Amino acid sequence: MGVPSRCRLYKDLPGLVAASYLPGGDLADALRAAEGWSSRAKICLSFLARVRLAPLYVLIVIGIDVILHHAVSAEVRSQIVSANSTNVVNLQNHRIWTLVTSAFVLDERAGVVAMIPLLLLLSVAEVLWGWRRLLVVFFVSNAVTSCLVYGLLLTGVRGGWLGGAITMANDVGTSYGSHAVGGALALTLPVRARRYLVPLAIVVVVLPLLNGGTFTDVGHLLAVLLGFLAGWQMRRRPLAGRLRRPALLRADQTMAYSFDDVTQARAALITALRQHRPVRLDDAAVAWSDRADRIHVQETRDMDAIDGTLAGAAWGVVLGTFVGLPMTGLVIGAGAVAVVARWHDAGLSDTTVERTMHALPAGRGALLLLTDPAGQPALTCALAGTGGTPVPEVVPERGAAGPESGRVTG
Structure with a gap:
């Protein structure tokens, strides 16, 4: 079954993470909630x-x-x-x-x-x-x-x-x-x-x-x-630095929540990211559709061309040093990895995000999480007060395998 071509999927820079989530946010929250210097000292x-x-x-x-x-x-x-x-x-x-x-x-x-x-x-x-x-x-x-x-x-x-x-x-x-x-x-x-x-x-x-x-x-x-x-x-x-590769998309590893608007979905993403230490969270993405019925996605793991350019330049200059051409390696590495990152789809696939959005009414926001089944109870508990509604399961399409073949059923 093909994907309905209702709209095009746009990947946006995840400004929501830059504005709302910072590594160490759990420590900052704990210190703000503590009363008195002794409590703050114990938390530290x-x-x-x-x-x-x-x-x-x-x-x-x-x-x-x-x-x-x-x-x-x-x-x-x-x-x-x-x-x-x-x-x-x-x-x-x-x-x-x-x-x-x-x-x-x-x-x-x-x-x-x-x-x-x-x-x-x-x-x-x-x-x-x-x-x-x-x-x-x-x-x-x-x-x-x-x-x-x-x-x-x-x-x-x-x-x-x-x-x-x-x-x-x-x-x-x-x-x-x-x-x-x-x-x-x-x-x-x-x-x-x-x-x-x-x-x-x-x-x-x-x-x-x-x-x-x-x-x-x-x-x-x-x-x-x-x-x-x-x-x-x-x-x-925030999830791109994981050394472990994300698991293949399966029904028991994907969670999706629907929200009235993208602002609620973004707030829920921050809540989910705060659980990244106790929970094995492989990927997370916020998706929403605009008035022109276009789907926008902000991801926390999948590299884009900018990420690929930076990573390729870093490794290119190191590898170029092996042959005495560090600056040449920098340029070649930046260009090559940028192209690969532009077309490579890691973690939650674009197809899965698109199918999830097609199952929702226009204008709603969604939060998709790729996680180990053992961590889902903790995530469900953390997201209970965010106002999200669970979306019908995302399962692999029959006759296909891997993260590119997910579809929404309910």
């Missing part, structure tokens, strides 16, 4: 149980730093730092492991007290995002920034604008990753102060450049910009 302590990766990473960095400054000679320490630096010489000779190991080695001795700000920054990020996203933002941004700096230095040396000595300069430490995490936090903190943190983060990295900064300062600026992009993506696609 309970959320600190999420912190695992941040202290482990800081302890490893401190341990390596102690060994380099107390267990080996200055000559050996210099050799180790140089071997793990993301400088032009190392990356030109395909020492790609330095993109990871450089984040564990410090060029200068750092005391334990100096590591406290790093620990606090990473711990806040882990509480708000979870350890997986912290891992991706910190280490991917460190690698991408290092490759971008490498590409700029390589271009400068080949063009005669920079001296050859800069190709062997040490480029190690935690600063690229921590600047990226700081930039991402500035956009994702669930508080109004973020409107001041974004310009402040820019000022902090631009001022050194105005005073004759080094290539490391350029790297800090690039890292903060990458952090902004990462934070922006978290707000636009």
Whole structure:
């Protein structure tokens, strides 16, 4: 049975998520509802149980730093730092492991007290995002920034604008990753102060450049910009960072609710997203039809061309570094992945969304969720007060398989 061609499906930028949902919103809600400082302190302590990766990473960095400054000679320490630096010489000779190991080695001795700000920054990020996203933002941004700096230095040396000595300069430490995490936090903190943190983060990295900064300062600026992009993506696609692939669409995995208007559907989406930790929520989408009978969809997982461009550029510059052409890799990666993302349909399929909307009266909004059956009771309970009406089940069409073949029956 074909899909009635009543209208065309339009994918809109999920501004509703950017405006209403931020990672860590559950913590912000709990703190607002608490009465007194003691209650707020207890809530903060309970959320600190999420912190695992941040202290482990800081302890490893401190341990390596102690060994380099107390267990080996200055000559050996210099050799180790140089071997793990993301400088032009190392990356030109395909020492790609330095993109990871450089984040564990410090060029200068750092005391334990100096590591406290790093620990606090990473711990806040882990509480708000979870350890997986912290891992991706910190280490991917460190690698991408290092490759971008490498590409700029390589271009400068080949063009005669920079001296050859800069190709062997040490480029190690935690600063690229921590600047990226700081930039991402500035956009994702669930508080109004973020409107001041974004310009402040820019000022902090631009001022050194105005005073004759080094290539490391350029790297800090690039890292903060990458952090902004990462934070922006978290707000636009809060479920896109899941490492686990969404399950195939089945009747027992899809929930759909109908609402009087799109505003109610958006509010219900925020409620569902707040359950993303205790519930295995694979995908979520809001759909509605306008006066011209066109269906609009705002998704939380499926990548569009913008997402594909950003992801492709990031991985392209890293892969391009393998062959000494980071900027070429950036351009090719951005274009190729953008095309793939434009046509690839992940999570809830467009067909399923369209069939669901065809089953509803014109003008109503809908919330569709792709979730494990075990998590549906919790989602049903959370959505009970949102004013939604369950939509008849979405089941696979006979003789077809996979997420592209869903239809609405009732």
